[in-house]
Amino acid sequence: MRRKDSTEVLLAKLRDDLRAARGLSTERLAAQIQEIGFQCLRCGDCCTGEDNSVVVFPFEIRRILGATAMDWSDVVEPPQEGEWDSEGIFHTLEWRLKREDGSCKFYAKCNCKIYGSRPLLCSTYPFYLDSGALRCSECRGLGRKIRPGEAWKIAALLKRRCIIEIREAIALLERYEDFERGRPGKRGLCVVHDSEGEHRVITELHS
Numbered sequence: 001m002r003r004k005d006s007t008e009v010l011l012a013k014l015r016d017d018l019r020a021a022r023g024l025s026t027e028r029l030a031a032q033i034q035e036i037g038f039q040c041l042r043c044g045d046c047c048t049g050e051d052n053s054v055v056v057f058p059f060e061i062r063r064i065l066g067a068t069a070m071d072w073s074d075v076v077e078p079p080q081e082g083e084w085d086s087e088g089i090f091h092t093l094e095w096r097l098k099r100e101d102g103s104c105k106f107y108a109k110c111n112c113k114i115y116g117s118r119p120l121l122c123s124t125y126p127f128y129l130d131s132g133a134l135r136c137s138e139c140r141g142l143g144r145k146i147r148p149g150e151a152w153k154i155a156a157l158l159k160r161r162c163i164i165e166i167r168e169a170i171a172l173l174e175r176y177e178d179f180e181r182g183r184p185g186k187r188g189l190c191v192v193h194d195s196e197g198e199h200r201v202i203t204e205l206h207s
C-alpha cells in the first residue's frame with residue numbers, strides 16, 4: 001500500500017475512533033472508577049523514576065508557559081525515539097515534559113509545581129482508555145474509597161483526554177510531511193512533528 005493510501009486508511013480509522021470517543025458515557029466511566037476506587041496518596045511515584053514520561057500537546061505546553069513564564073525549551077523536550085533523514089536531521093513525534101534528576105522537572109517535595117496547568121495525562125492518572133475500555137496503570141492509590149463527585153470529575157477528564165488525543169493524532173497526520181530516511185547525523189538538529197506541523201529545535205539529546 002502506498003504511504004498516501006495508508007495515511008488515508010489511518011485517518012479514516014481515527015475519525016471512527018473520534019465518533020466512538022464522543023459517544024462514551026461519562027456516567028458509566030464514573031461508575032467503573034467508583035467501583036475500582038482511587039485516592040491520590042501524593043507519593044510521587046507517577047512523577048518520578050524511569051517510567052515517568054509525560055506526553056504533552058502544544059496547547060498544554062502553551063498553558064504551562066502562560067502559568068510559569070518559562071520558555072518552550074525549558075518545559076519540554078523531544079523524545080529519544082525517532083528516525084534520521086538523509087541530511088542527518090533527527091525526526092520525532094510529540095513532546096515530553098522535561099526531566100531533571102530522574103523526575104519530572106515540575107515535581108518537588110511531593111508536590112506538582114504546575115498543578116493547576118498540569119497535562120491531562122497527569123490529571124487522569126492512573127486511569128486511561130483503551131479502545132473505550134477503562135484501564136489502570138500501576139498505582140498505590142487504587143482500591144481506595146472515592147467520592148462520587150471525584151469519580152465523575154476523573155471520568156469527564158478521561159473522556160476529554162481521549163477525544164483530544166485522537167484529534168491531536170488526526171491533526172498530526174494531516175500536517176505530517178514525510179522525508180527521505182538516512183543515517184544518524186551529529187548536527188544536533190531535530191524536527192518534532194506535532195499537531196501544529198514541524199518544530200525545528202537544537203538538541204543535545206540525539207547527537
Ligand code: SF4
Binds near residue numbers: 054107
Ligand atoms: S506535571 Fe506535575 S503531576 Fe505531571 S508528572 Fe510532572 S510533577 Fe507529576
